[in-house]
Amino acid sequence: MSIEVKQLKKAVANLVVAGEMTIYTALEQKTVFSKCLDHNKELQIDLSAVSEIDSAGLQLLLLLKREANQRHIKLSLINHSQAVVEVFELLNLGNHFGDPIVLSANWKST
Amino acid sequence: MSDFDSALKIFAQEAEQLLQDMESALLTLETDPNDGETINSLFRAMHTIKGSAGLFGFNPIVAFTHEAESVLDKVRNGEQAIDAGLISVLLDSKDHTAKLVEHCLNCPDAALPDELAATSSSLIQRLTGKSPAHTLQSTDIPSPLLSEGGGNMSLDDSWLISLDFKYDALRNGMDPLSFLRYLKTLGEIKDILTFFPDMPQDAEMNPESCYLHFKIAFNSDASKQTIEAVFEFAADDCDIKILPPNSKVNDYLQLLDALDEDHVSRLGDMLLQIGALTANDVTHALNRQARARQTDMEPVKPIGEILIEQQVVQQPVVDQALKKQEQTKQKVAAESNYIRVDAGKLGHLINLVGELVISSAAMNLIVDRHGLSDAGDVAASMNSLVNAIRDTALELRMVQIGETFSRFRRVVRDVSNELGKEIELKIYGGETELDKTVVEKINDPLTHLIRNSLDHGIESPEQRLAAGKPAQGSVQLNAYHESGHIVIQIADDGAGLDSEKIVAKAIANGLIKPDHGLSQQEIYNLIFAAGLSTKEQATNLSGRGVGMDVVKKNIEALRGSVSIASFPGEGTTISIKLPLTLAIIDGFMVGANEVRYIIPLNMVDECIEMDARECEINETEHYINLRGHALPYLRLGDYFHDPKTESAKKRESVVVVKFGQDKAGLVVDALHGEHQTVIKPLGKLFEKLKCITGATVLGDGNVALILDVQGLIETAITRRKRTAAPPA
Structure with missing residues (x-):
């Protein structure tokens, strides 16, 4: 399973996504996300271990954000990995998600 | 921060001045509603305030003045009349804009008080006659980005690219992001909007379908063709619209002016030539026009209107191109001069060209026979010249x-x-x-x-x-x-x-x-x-x-x-x-019983070998079974000669000919290939001859008969009917 779900307390979950967020994993990941959306009031998505993200993965994040807004679920994306930051920058989506993005000092050089 | 403060001060002064001008302009309009210059100054006022407010990020001002500006733009273009009602709304708008400016200057970070927001929306409603668009919500605001003329000042130098990916794009192996990364290598992405209005709710959303749409403001010196080439592989899975930057419009207009005026070209060709459109744009627009023509669902629009609707080119460019086209037409009409020529002389010329075609065929034959390879090149180039002369000579007679x-x-x-x-x-x-x-x-x-x-x-x-x-x-x-x-x-x-x-x-x-x-x-x-x-x-x-x-x-x-x-x-x-013409045709030469015949090439459907698997002959019922279809046929040799030379079973071929809806097979002994055919009418004596329309002289001096395909098909069909019909 590429997503590890930790139920921090009742209705608050922490999800750690590991590996790819691509068309190949989208279906599986979406099922997990949907289930978490149904059962929680607050979601933290840890993106630190996302090695690769493509349009399908991005779509999932966009969907997550929209659903969370509509259902008044507090959603925060944390620890964006380099791959995620690159895509957010490309599409200028940082503001849309509204989560602080922490950059490591040498992230561009690696 | 002092720089910023002083800039804000300038903005405040500028806005105040502009709004004052606007008020006096509006009052002038009340007495003289047709004053174009005054309307222009109104438009400029709103436009400038909007632009400057945008620089400082004062979104409430931008949102409101954008609507006022759009209305004024319509007034300026004569699409909307200005009357007392509109003037009073505009006066209220002016007051409201002043209040918004004041609010933004005093507390730039605070949200708009409800009272002001309510006035904004009610005024917008009065201005446009519709409820305010939810413009500044989330990311789905393509309209301000794509509106031309009144668009954001900073986007004037940018290409506006809109990408609408189709649902299957991801499944077909496309990754929209990779195209954007590639695009970035050509220039600078000034702004990008991602939106997904048709993404269904959670349960119905298929993570393998693509719901993404992008609007991109893109700065680059690349040509439209180059930019389009970025998305070449996505063309099947994505609707791509590329609108040239407003600043390019002037370049295009100049290029249009410089186009030569020797001949009238089509609108699409002209725009293609100056680089405002790509071949794909034109094809899409033409296809759409053809579809409209077929379905009769919507009225068929001129190609220029379709191009503007598809947002691939700006209105002024199309207008200018049309003007240019009209000018060229007039110029060509004025310059065209005719020489009146005696029809007899022309006829003589055509006859001579016919003879030339024949003797050129004769020469080719000799060159072939003697295997003169160096003469072959000369003969080939002369042959193509003769063909060109033939076509031009025939064109002389075209009216x-x-x-x-x-x-x-x-x-x-x-x-x-x-x-x-x-x-x-x-x-x-x-x-x-x-x-x-x-x-x-x-x-x-x-x-x-x-x-x-x-x-x-x-x-x-x-x-x-x-x-x-x-x-x-x-x-x-x-x-x-x-x-x-x-x-x-x-x-x-x-x-x-x-x-x-x-x-x-x-x-x-x-x-x-x-x-x-x-x-x-x-x-x-x-x-x-x-x-x-x-x-x-x-x-x-x-x-x-x-x-x-x-x-x-x-x-x-x-x-x-x-x-x-x-x-x-x-x-x-x-x-x-x-x-199209009666004098010279492209023919297909066949042989039967040592005699050569010409079939007009455009009536030949296909040639098949007789013993091929897909074709089976039924001698008694007079039809050929061609891939499961019964095809009436005629054996040319038997039809024109005595049917006795059955002895030598030679290789036979079937030439399938068609005329309108009808088809038939002609069975021949030999296929000789294409042949330039100069039609010589047969004399009075042979006028009644069925199935032969004329004759031609071959390169070797022999005569070949030109077949009347229509007559032959009819003969074959009636013969087949006669034998197929049950005895009455």
Whole structure:
């Protein structure tokens, strides 16, 4: 399973996504996300271990954000990995998600 | 921060000044509503405030002034009239803008108080007549980005690219992000909007479908072609629209001006030439126009309008191109000068060209026979020159059919007066060209057919109204090219042919038996039989039953054909199909019993070897089983000679020929290939000869006969019917 779900307390979950967020994993990941959306009031998505993200993965994040807004679920994306930051920058989506993005000092050089 | 503060101060002063100007301009307009300059200054005021507010990120001001600006833009372009009501709304808007500016300056970070927000939306509603768009919510604000003229100042230098990916894009292996990364290598992405309005709710969302749409403001010196090439691989899975930057418009206008004026080109070609469009844009637009034409769902729009709708080019560019096209047309018309040439001289020239074609064929033959390889090159280049001369010489005789068509305006006017009908003549395709000799010979048959349509086809105004049609009937003359032929159509929206009457009359005249068993089409074709008229009362125009048979004969003499389509109550369409020229054709040479024959190339469908698997001959019932279809056939050797040379079983081939809907196979001994054929008419003696239309002289001096494909097909079909029909 590429997503590890930790139920921090009742209705608050922490999800750690590991590996790819691509068309190949989208279906599986979406099922997990949907289930978490149904059962929680607050979601933290840890993106630190996302090695690769493509349009399908991005779509999932966009969907997550929209659903969370509509259902008044507090959603925060944390620890964006380099791959995620690159895509957010490309599409200028940082503001849309509204989560602080922490950059490591040498992230561009690696 | 002092720089920023001083900039804010300048903004405040500028806004105040502009708003004051705006007020006085509005008051001037109240007395003189048509003052264009004043309207312009109003527009500029709103536009500038919007632009400056945008720089400081004062979104409430941008959102509100954008609406006011759009309205003023419409007023400026004459799309909306300015009246007392609008002026008073604009005055209120001016006051409101002042309040917004004040608010933004005093507490730039605070949200808009409810009271101001409410005034904003109510004013927007009064300005536009619709509820305020939820413009500044989330990311779905493509409209301000794509609106031209009034768009954001900073985007003037940017290409506006909109990408609408289709659902299957991801499944087809596309990754929209990779295209954007590639795009970035060509220039700078100034701004990008991602939106996904059609993404369904959680449960229905398929993570493998693509719901993404992008609007991109892109700065680059690359040409439109280069930018389009970025998305080349996505073309099937994505609607791509690329609008050139507003700043490029001037370049385009200048390029348009510089285009040479020697000949009139089409709008799409002109825009393509200056680089404002790509070939894909034009193809898309043309396809869309063709679709509209086919479906009749929406009115067919001119190509320029479609291009603007698809947001691939700006209005001013299209306008300028159209103007240029018109100028060129006039210039060409003014410059075109003709030399009047004696038709006899022209005929002589064509004859000589014919001889030239023949002797060039003879020369090729000799070069081939002696295997002179160095002469071969010369011969080949001369051959292509001869072909070019042939085509040009024939073109000299080509005339537009429009002139012939417009002569019928008078005929229609006079006849409809005489008959007490209201009839309008519509002409399409007048610029279609065909051989002058054909035009002259088609005149009489056309007159006849049009009179028939006027007299028999179109009903009287009373009858038409009773049938729920407009009182004014219409006759359409249409001409177009179709694979080496010209098609001329005479269509009326009258009552259509009355097949019962035709049958009754034909039986009375003894043309057919009561148990005829004819198809609808065959019944319609009866009107071409001599002595048949369904009109009870002959007028001095038509109805005597002579004529249609003559029409058919005349047209067939030109190696053409006539067909009828008719729908009761809706009208009749008669189509005449004629070869483009009578002098020289591309032929296909075949041999049978040592004699050579020419089949006009455009009537040849395919050639098959006789013993091939897909083709099986049935000698007794006279048909060939060609891939499961029964095809009537003729053995050319047997048909033109004594059928005795059965002895030597040679390799035989079948040439499948078609004429209109009909097909037949011609069985021949040898295929000799394509051949430039100069048609020589046969003498008077052979005029009655069936299935031969002419002859030609071959390079080696021999004569080949040109086959009348239509006649041969008919013969083959009747022979097949005779044998296939059960004995009566």
